[in-house]
Amino acid sequence: MFSRDVCRRLYGVLAVLAVLVPLGVTSAQDTITLDFYYPTAVDGPIAQILEEYAQQFEAENPGIDVNPIYTGSYVDTRQAIQTEIQGGGTGPDVAVMLATDIFSLAEEGYVVPVQQFIDQMEDPEAFVSDFYESLMVNSVDEEGTIWSIPFQRSTPILYYNKDMFREAGLDPEQPPRNRDELVEYAQKLTLPNGERWGLMVAIAGDFPIWLFQSFVMANGQNLVEESPAKVYLNTPEAVDALKFLIDLGSTYRVQPEGGTSWGDTPTAFTSGQAAMIYHTVGSLTSILQNADFEVGVGYLPSGPAGEDGTGYGTPTGGGNLYIFANSTPEEQEAAWKWVQFLASPEIQADWGAKTGYIAARRSAWETDILQELVAQYPQYAVARDQLEIAGKEFTSYRAIDVQNIINNTVSSILAGERTDIETALAEAQAQIDSLLAEYQ
């Protein structure tokens, strides 16, 4: 009997050895292997798509192997990378992380700026200026150094149900252009007793900052300007944005009070419970697939800051490609090739068409694949054109902590837990200022 236990223990040792031995053998260094972490947050066979890209890249670049690894959400990815690096591991060579992670990643020393690789290009100027400025604005620090390259980007847009517009006597080709029209249209589209809402702004829940920011920007003051050490939360523009969001539910009664949840809003729209919604362009593909009515898309309606375009408020969002500091110089060179490949017009176009993310380069929109997509679904072009008037997405030093403060404050106000908007914002601003004091 005892011998059986001994055997079992031996098997355990053998099992460990069986794993260890091959690891020791395969450390020959003739090819460079890149670990690429991606937290792609759309549905579909994403792993297959990236595997195909990797194969295509490897065929064009002998000597480099790319190993695409799905790492869950952006938060999961950050946690995995932190654990690995703090635990003495190397982390990935390239990863897709939030564009707004720039300052925390730089501060922790996890990533290197891609500026050094861009500088070695034949025509750095042409490469950089091909990306939409509104996307690149989140890639640069105060000195203008570029840290990351846009990859899976998005922006919020207004979706509307053209059939319902017709039914309500509205022009289906003319989405609301400003807040007055938004309220007026929404009132015409709302049916009593919650049978149908004229509008749903997907702002309820624990991450309201993105759409909240769009309303603040449309009032003429972004939450953040040039400096990542200064946050503008306690402003008349922010107070007004919150009042308007509350009024949509409680005064105009065109949307459920407090807004609707991020996850449920697209289905509420496709199932006809809402005539207009604020959501990300990332949902466009699945909305087009699921809607049995004509889907219209418009810019986010402008705010009182001006009808001439300055009152448009649209942040961008999504993930950029970062190159990691733990990699060797050779690996970083190879990593830059992979980043350039993923950011190439052809791949950006293909990736955008397959996932619904918005291609980040102007030249990508001239490829056949996106030309055809736009010809078939002009809705995609609206989101693209809106990039021209989009602004900087919120980021700062200590971005995660600061975002948490803003999210908690905004959601408690929208949920009606706090009614003293000015005081709540002042308190949050004080908290943020003390967090950022050391960066002044």
Place this chain on the structure above:
Amino acid sequence: MTRRRTWASRLADAAIITVSIIWMLPLFFAILMSFRPQRDPITNGNIFFGSTLTLANYMSAWEVAPWPAHYANSIIFVVGVLVVQVFTITMAGYAFARLRFPGRNLLLGIVLLQMMIPTGVLLVQNFATIRTLGLYDTQIAMMVPYWGSAFGTLLMRQAFREVPYELEEAARIDGANWAQIMRHVYIPLTIPSYVAFALVSISSHWNEFLWPFIVTRSAHVQPLTVGLNKLYQTSDVGALYGQLMAGTLMVIAPLVILFILFQRRFIESFASSGIK
């Protein structure tokens, strides 16, 4: 008397049925949603089968991850953990129950303390250990931290202490060595505790996400929960509940089937081992 008892038992039955319906509701809605088309959410008026039934959610969920590999990995993970755990908790449980040695209570205290440390705190340290051992991105790496179980050790210690010591003495007089005593006296008498422990161990590791997610990167070693995460993380398109529920049901199906098959056995074990 008889009438009153029937009345009381009917009331008890009604209460039990009500509670089980409440417990069943989430599973019921998960099944319902997984078969409804994406554009008809559960909130859309016709709660039951007002819309059409479809397998589309299952088909798209199936495409997202290499499920057969994930199933195999989950099974390897829970079995690999359980087999070693049964060995270690038997040894340690017996030592704490029957052997007298200096520092026994101190050691037992340390084992108890271990139950109070949340696993998240040890994440970075455990990762460093795994990396030093060269086990990163292997199935062994997922199992190693669970090979010792404080809960199981305490459970078996209690179970062994309840076995009359006279039985061990009698066996020894008959010439049994220690291994034979374990095999013929202690283990057969504590089977319910083992079954109860196995159930807790299997279900908790089947559902484990964070640790396997941190120490594995390749789909061919990752368990089901890590695969399911792909369906859960769709924030850039909003929630796809139908697909998520289809995936969730695929992941929990083996456990549910296991439970239905061995239901009576499990309940007996829980009742007799004193775990509630």
